[in-house]
Amino acid sequence: MIAEAGLAALWMAAAMALLQLALGLLAVGRGRTSLGPAMVPVTIVQAALAGIAMSCLIAVFARSDLSVLIVARDSNPAMPMLYKVAGSWGNHEGSMLLWVTILAFAGATVALFESKLRADTKLATLAAQGAIALGFYAFLLFSSNPFARLPFPVQPQGLNPLLQDPGLAFHPPTLYAGYVGMSAAFSFAVGALVTRNVGPDFARAMRPWILGAWVFLTVGITAGSYWAYYTLGWGGWWFWDPVENASLMPWLAATALLHSVTVLATRDGLRAWTIMLSVLAFSMSMIGTFLVRSGILTSVHSFAVDPQRGIFILALLAIYIGGALALFAARVGTVAEGNRFDIVSREAALVVNNLILTVILVVVMAGTLYPLILEAATGAKISVGAPYFNAVAGPLALVLMLLVAAGPLLRWRSDNPRFLIDRMAPALFAGAAALVLLALLAGRTGILALLGLVAAAVVGVASVAPLWKRNLARTPLFTWGMVLAHLGCAVSVAGMACESAFTKENMVAMAANETRPVGPYAVTLLGVRQRPGPNYQALEAVVSVTRGTQGTPFQMVPQLHQFTTEGMTTNQAAIRTFWDGQLYITLGENSDGNRFLLRMWWKPFVTLIWLGGVMIALGGVLSLLGRVRRDVWANRWPWQAKPAEARA
Amino acid sequence: MRARSMLVALALIVASPASAQDYAEESLADPVKEAQAVALMDSIRCVVCQGQPISGSNADLAGDMRRMIRERLAAGDSPEQVRAWLIGKYGDWVSFKPEVKGQTMPLWLVPLGALVGGGWLVSRRLRPKVPT
Amino acid sequence: MNRKWLLWLPFVLVSALFAAFFVGLRNPDDHVIASRMVGKPLPEFVAAAAMPGQPGTATTDYRDGKPRLLNIFASWCVPCAAEGPVLMRMKQAGAEVNGIAVHDTALELAKFLGRNGNPYTRIGLDDGGRAQMAFGSAGVPETFVVDGRGNILYQHIGPVTDEDMPRLLAMVGVKP
Structure with a gap:
């Protein structure tokens, strides 16, 4: 019933x-x-x-x-x-x-x-x-x-x-809330186009939805990355897998939209572009859903797939996105161009930010979809993965970091480049200091990781500069939000760079009472035992770990879960978090006899990746609260409001 | 907790003399070569399990490839030689690092086009600098 | 450029993308990774005897002018058991079938061949997937057709069925 x-x-x-x-x-x-x-x-x-x-x-x-x-x-x-x-x-x-x-x-x-x-x-x-x-x-x-x-x-x-996994309980609803928020932004854009009402009012109405959706997407991606990190059991936190890319693409579009809508709301510029981006952000969340659901791309993250349903979703997509783009092309010509801007101004920085974010989006799309298109056209099979994305999107992300540092320090309309250099001085000094320190201490690291750390130092200092010499109590919440989100970018990039540059790995086969090193730790295998779980059988290794020579030993217990009903084995990594990184140990499946396979990683500052993600999301929340509170002050709750029609 | 009461005693394990290393699952002693090997394994696609790199797969053949990679790097081959060997066996599909050639040019040209085209659009929106 | 036409550009691009999706959906990925060794000489490989009483196999066995089938299989592989009877019939028709067993043991192989029959003239045990990788084989079962001068003519991916039999037999010069 x-x-x-x-x-x-x-x-x-x-x-x-x-x-x-x-x-x-x-x-x-x-x-x-x-x-x-x-x-x-x-x-x-x-x-x-x-x-x-x-x-x-x-x-x-x-x-x-x-x-x-x-x-x-x-x-x-x-x-x-x-x-x-x-x-x-x-x-x-x-x-x-x-x-x-x-x-x-x-x-x-x-x-x-x-x-x-x-x-x-x-x-x-x-x-x-x-x-x-x-x-x-x-x-x-x-x-x-x-x-x-x-x-x-x-x-x-x-x-x-x-x-x-508990992650499942929260991950999909979070991403979906983000996708749906983007659909609201899309609906606003369609509504504005249909009624020829593209302007600051529309931008202010749409902005909380974009902010909210963007917060959910940020949380979803951050949580998804951590989930993959601890469930897949190989220490990786981002695989450039089609499903991950499908969640990254709407985020990139939403991030661009968030910044362009600010230009529209504040300076009445970027009208057509903001409409375009809202269509794009929604398209990306729908295409993401389509790619995941149709099985058109092969992914690590298993999902039930069905080509018939794929055709159905594709038809829906074609109607919505094709329709919206046709409406865009037919109507946007009648939308008057917004204000133009100076090359050295807050608007210009935001526009270039939008350009770079869009190009990164194009890179992710090209890498994800081009193999599919090439195979459909010629039958040739190629793979595009981390080496391509890191090499192409990495440098673009570094340029973006420079904009994150400089943008908030620029004035609207027009600014003097000399003053910008003055305001950036402490940040540039921090970057130079980071470069010198890394050159002296870090040894051999990849150039991208090195520049990432320098950029993180620059952005870390520059992001708090907007608070400089301000009355903090009277600084609006959305400024705090921006500062926190930009600082989060610096923190996250620092984590990524550290993980890539300084991770220590050791994969070993050990018998009981043997000791092997990983980074600054010594790991001793005490033994391996069986333990029944609710719907699986666990095989767990008990290891004792000490840091350096005289640290206090502690135990870690990596497990393998054998699911009898499903006939499948999953890895439960043992992860220990310290202030300066994580120790990550998993038990390998193919142990033979009395030697057991342990895969061990010491990942300095890896937690910053997700901490940064959380800070970015919190920044979004603060910003959203700031905007909503402003609305409350403006007496615009429905039960207090004068009818909107009266103003129109 | 129930799980604790059902805890089975630690299995008694007799330490065995160290047998030969199996490079499918064990690191090379040389950290530089091991780092090269891991970087290569991260960019070789598992032919059995489709979506994963061989560095993150439990499939037997992925283990065989890891062993082969570590052995050949230890013997002095360069990572790109080993990648080329694998591509010679399984085709471009096996490498997550697309080769730069005619067929793959759109991977670089499309973003470049977006950058140039976008730059041109942005430049049209700039106000001509008013002399001050 | 005319702004009006520029505005239709996103629509055109997205339409092209959807067309590509549609083609992709109609031709779902077959997940088959074909070997690049087809048309080339056999790679150098040595697969030692898997079981007592039956010789192993190596590159040098394939240059005596006689074309052969080389079957890559495993005792733990379910489709391999399914193609067993077909391979037996090909052997009876006069084809020589050699085998390379991957990730296997002599004991398990003996049980497997006892159950499904032994169509093989030679069975080599692959050491750590070396031969499998050298052939560019991505899984089991796969069957390679090797001509009398040691060149790989053809790769059959998946279990050999009765429909495949005449074609494979013709390739090794056996009249069905």
Whole structure:
């Protein structure tokens, strides 16, 4: 019954999305403005129905209702409750339902709280949201029904053991919230184009959504990277794998959009470009979903794949993105050009930032998609991986770091290059000092890692310079947010450079009581034992570790988990975090007799990579709070606001 | 906790005399060569498991390739010689580092085009410098 | 350039991309990594005898004018067991089949051949995948056709089926 209720709710939600689209078309297209007020309740009902459908799906997973197809396929009554619940979005159908549920809630939120926009633009925006949701409802109902029943009960297969991890519970919802936020930005852009209302007002209305989406994407990528780092068990934190690239591409576009929307909101420049970027950012999140779901690219990160569904998503993509780009081409010509700007100005720095971010995006896209295109065209198979991305995107990222340092220190409109040098002096001094220190102490390191550390020093100092000689108590929250996010960039880049330059690795076969070194540590194997887990059998090695010669010994326990139901083995790395890095030990699978394979890494300052990511996300949160608080001060909550129409 | 009560005693392991190293799973003694080997292994694609580099795969053939790479580097071959040998066996697909040739030119030309084209668009938006 | 046409550029680019996606979806990746050694002389390899009583195999065995099939297999590989009967029939038809077993042991091989029959004239045990890599073989089972002068003519990827038999037999000069 629960599954049927969920399906019914899903159909009704789809009907509401259709109604939302129809209302928008009638009110904006046909001038039936009296229909406008009906929009808000419709979006709320749609969100409620989608929420009910998702709750039903979680309920059938929690109750392990094995008569439901995807429960039997992806869950198992023996699994812990957390993974049962998370399993409801750990599969294709459930994740799509989660996607559209978040989308519906976003639509309702826009309807309830958005008061900066002209009324017709808001209606058009909500209609666009309805159209996007409608496509996903159709996809769910016609090709990926999450509530489909099995004609007879079967033996449950269980969730892919790699996905049985707390990370799974939070990773996909976070990324999806980011993707959906981008869809809101896209809807705003479509609404603004349709009603010819591209200007600072529209930019200010869109900005919180971009900020929020960007925070979620940042958190999602950071968490995903750490998840891959500790579950895959080989010490890598980024593989330039298609699925990772699929999450990086929308982030790059969103980062560019975040900066261009600031120019539009503050200086009324970059009108067409901001619209273009919102279409691009949404396209990237959709193409990301498509690439992951269609199985068109081979990836480390296993996912159920299905070419038929791929065609369906591709058709949706073609309609949305092709339609939006056609609208863009047809309408943007009528949008007056925004303000021009000086070559030495905050705007110029932001524009060049946008250019570099876009080129990095092009690099990631080219590297991810070109092998596919080449094979389709000529049959030749090539692989593009880390060596290409690092060599091509790395130098671009360094240029971007220079802009991160200089941009916030420039004035709007026009600035004097001499003053910029003055303001940059402490940062440049820090960079020079870092260079000298590294030349003296670091020994042989790659040039990219070396320049990365220097750039991190420059940005680290320059990013806090905007706070210099300011009354900190009166500095607006969004300035704090910017400072924190830019500082996070420096921290993260420093972590990446250290990891690449200073990691020490030792892979060994050891018998009990033997000792091997890794970096400054000595690792002694005490023994290996079996231990039963809830739905797996663990093989664990107990090692004793000392730092240097007289450190206090401590124990670490890397494990292998053998999942009997799924016939698969996963690696549980033992990771110990210190202030100056992480010690990472895994147990190899192919141990023979009484010698055991241990793979050991000492990764100095590797944690900075994710700490930086968290700082960037927190910066986004501060910025968002700052913007929202400003709105509150401006008395623009719905229950206080004067109607937006009156101002238009 | 249940797991603790079910803890099985440490297996007794008799230390065996060190046998020959298996370079599929063990590092080279020379840190410079080991670093070269790891860098190469990071950029060779596992032919069995498709998406992963051989440095991160548990497949037997990936282990064989790691062993071969460490042995050949220890014997004095350069990493690029070993990469070329593998490409000669399995084709370009096996290397994550695309060779620069006609077929792969778009990988560099497309970003370059984006940079140049974007630069041109940006330059059109600049205000001509007013003499002050 | 005319701004109006420039604005259509993103639309054109994205349409091209989607067309490529569509082609990609219609021709899903076959995940087959073909050897580049086809058409070239056999690589130098020595695979020592895998089991007592049956010789191993090496490059020098393939230059006596007689074309042969060289089957790369393993006792732990399920499709290898499936192609066993087909290989037996090819042997009965008069083809000479040699084998290279990868990641295997004499004991497991003896059990495997006891169950599925032994079509092989020579069986070499591959030492650490050396021969497999030298052949550019990406998995098991794979079957190489080697001519009488020691050149690799053809690579068959996956288990040999009855449909493949006439073609492979013709390549080693056996009338089915």
